[in-house]
Amino acid sequence: xxxxxxxxxxxxxxxxxxxxxxxxxxxxxxxxxxxxxxxxxxxxxxxxxxxxxxxxxxxxxxxxxxxxxxxxxxxxxxxxxxxxxxxxxxxxxxxxxxxxxxxxxxxxxxxxxxxxxxxxxxxxxxxxxxxxxxxxxxxxxxxxxxxxxxxxxxxxxxxxxxxxxxxxxxxxxxxxxxxxxxxxxxxxxxxxxxxxxxxxxxxxxxxxxxxxxxxxxxxxxxxxxxxxxxxxxxxxxxxxxxxxxxxxxxxxxxxxxxxxxxxxxxxxxxxxxxxxxxxxxxxxxxxxxxxxxxxxxxxxxxxxxxxxxxxxxxxxxxxxxxxxxxxxxxxxxxxxxxxxxxxxxxxxxxxxxxxxx
Numbered sequence: 001x002x003x004x005x006x007x008x009x010x011x012x013x014x015x016x017x018x019x020x021x022x023x024x025x026x027x028x029x030x031x032x033x034x035x036x037x038x039x040x041x042x043x044x045x046x047x048x049x050x051x052x053x054x055x056x057x058x059x060x061x062x063x064x065x066x067x068x069x070x071x072x073x074x075x076x077x078x079x080x081x082x083x084x085x086x087x088x089x090x091x092x093x094x095x096x097x098x099x100x101x102x103x104x105x106x107x108x109x110x111x112x113x114x115x116x117x118x119x120x121x122x123x124x125x126x127x128x129x130x131x132x133x134x135x136x137x138x139x140x141x142x143x144x145x146x147x148x149x150x151x152x153x154x155x156x157x158x159x160x161x162x163x164x165x166x167x168x169x170x171x172x173x174x175x176x177x178x179x180x181x182x183x184x185x186x187x188x189x190x191x192x193x194x195x196x197x198x199x200x201x202x203x204x205x206x207x208x209x210x211x212x213x214x215x216x217x218x219x220x221x222x223x224x225x226x227x228x229x230x231x232x233x234x235x236x237x238x239x240x241x242x243x244x245x246x247x248x249x250x251x252x253x254x255x256x257x258x259x260x261x262x263x264x265x266x267x268x269x270x271x272x273x274x275x276x277x278x279x280x281x282x283x284x285x286x287x288x289x290x291x292x293x294x295x296x297x298x299x300x301x302x303x304x305x306x307x308x309x310x311x312x313x314x315x316x317x318x319x320x321x322x323x324x325x326x327x328x329x330x331x332x333x334x335x336x337x338x339x340x341x342x343x344x345x346x347x348x349x350x351x352x353x354x355x356x357x
Contacts, residue, residue, distance in 0.1 A: 059311045060102030065134075065291045066258030068201055068228055070164070072105045072134050072292050074313075075282075075306050076260070079108030079137070081296030083117035094297055095124035099132050101307055105292045107262075108158070109138040109169055110150045111348050111355075115157055122159035130160055138169035138205060139186065140349055142179040143357035147186035151193050165229055166190055166199045170349045172208035177219035179356065180204075187225075203229035207263065207340040208347075210247040217251060229258035229291070233340065235266055236276055236284045237332035239325055242341055245288065253289050261290040267346075269337040275327045282309035284324060287316045 053064045054074075061074035077098045082091045095106070106125075108118050118137060125133060137154050141147035154163065168180050168190075180186045193199045204227060206212055213232060220227060230252055232244040239245050252259050264285040265271060265278055276284075285293040286309065297303045316324075331337060340346035349355055 058102055059307065061286075061310055061313070062104075063291050065165075065201075066228055066252075067256040068258065070134060070201075072258075073103045074286055074290070074293060075103055075310050076105035076107050076136075076292040076294040077103055078262070078294050078296035079106070079117045079121065080112045081298040081302075082120055083113035084296075084298040088120055088123075090299075091120040092124040094300060094303055095121060096129060097300060098297065098303055099129055101303075103307075104132060104134050105294070106133045106135050107294045108136065108154075109140075110154050111140055111169070111352075115153070118154055118157035122157050125159065134164045135160065136165035136167065136203075137163055138167040139190075140169050140352070140355040141189075141357070142176070142186050142355065144184045144186065144188045146355065146357060147189035148193070151189060151198065155198060162197060163199050165201045165203055166193070167202070167229070167231060168204040170347065171204045171206040171216050172212060172347060172349070174212055174215055176206075176212065177216040180216075181219055181223050181225075187223075201228035203227050203231060203258070203260070205231035205260070205262070207233050209242055209341065210244045213244065213248045214251070217248075226255065227257055229260055231260035231262055231294070233263040233266070233338065234259075234261035234285050234288055234290065234293070235264045235270060235338075236281055236324060236328045237266060237270055237335075237338055240329050240332035241335040241338060249288065258291040259289060261285045261288065261293045262295075263338075263340065264293055264295050266338050266340070267296070269339065270328075273328070273331040273337060275331055276324065278305055279309050279312065280324060282306065283313055283316065284321075286310070286313045287321070 055062045055071065062071045063074050064070070065072050077095065082094055085091045106121060108121050110118065112118065125135070135158065137158065139147050139150040139154065141150045151166065155161065168186060171177060190199060190202055194202065204216055213230065232248060234245055234249070249259060265281045270276060270281055271278060282293065282295065295306055297306060335342040344350045
């Protein structure tokens with residue numbers, strides 16, 4: 001269990017925000033979590049009033065990140081891909097151009113490119129850019145000791161004294177939440193970092209199976225803890241196979257947990273089917289009640305594509321959604337184009353068992 005001296009506000013509320021800290025109002029009880037599961041058959045894509053409240057500035061849409069009240073860009077810059085260009089200044093140029101054009105949500109991870117993605121991000125956020133960004137990164141360590149070490153390394157690489165959203169990365173095994181919430185697990189380090197002002201909000205990510213996400217939410221509920229954000233694959237193929245959209249998204253919407261969609265193009269694999277275009281893929285993900293759709297941008301051309309998707313986005317009709325999903329149903333049926341679900345190719349922690357403790 002989490003140390004009993006932590007009440008709900010200590011666990012999961014921004015210290016500067018005045019909120020009620022009762023278990024009913026500020027945490028998920030096991031009973032309310034089970035009730036949430038019952039609602040997972042609801043349709044959240046078409047005419048979803050649950051879509052995060054939107055504002056528009058210039059060509060960028062901004063949505064509210066769950067219960068935090070933070071306004072984040074509907075499109076987020078994926079951290080892995082900014083480590084792809086061989087030329088470091090090009091990666092930095094992509095980040096700064098994204099911020100200059102309205103994207104404020106910056107994704108990253110302690111393990112991306114052996115830390116080089118965070119290094120590039122840290123350099124890009126100099127000269128006042130840090131104050132214009134909502135900065136997220138992730139840690140892989142499952143023990144308190146490893147998690148604390150990775151948090152401090154991320155802060156150093158990112159050249160900042162605070163991370164807006166810290167997420168437990170690759171929660172892809174049924175036992176991962178047990179490790180995280182153990183007495184000497186990673187959550188203890190994250191909570192200590194939050195108390196010290198190094199972290200503002202807490203989330204988790206995973207790409208393997210919605211059942212693991214649901215179990216993680218349930219284990220959190222048992223510890224009277226509610227995540228601020230959850231990251232998961234949301235795309236036109238996920239809707240047909242081992243679907244996070246169908247099973248997890250409604251729970252997050254009901255509990256006002258920020259929804260971070262990722263892999264809208266399944267790392268390009270969806271485009272290989274020729275069934276849909278990149279813009280259609282991004283429009284589909286934006287049409288869901290997501291706070292942010294995180295997408296890789298390894299060139300200024302791909303950045304332009306993401307911004308064009310936001311500029312041209314309009315809520316999709318039921319007929320439009322039906323037509324789009326019918327075009328992708330056959331290719332999506334076995335999950336072969338969502339290899340992050342069906343193979344270990346995307347599982348960094350699988351090749352580093354030492355990170356798991």
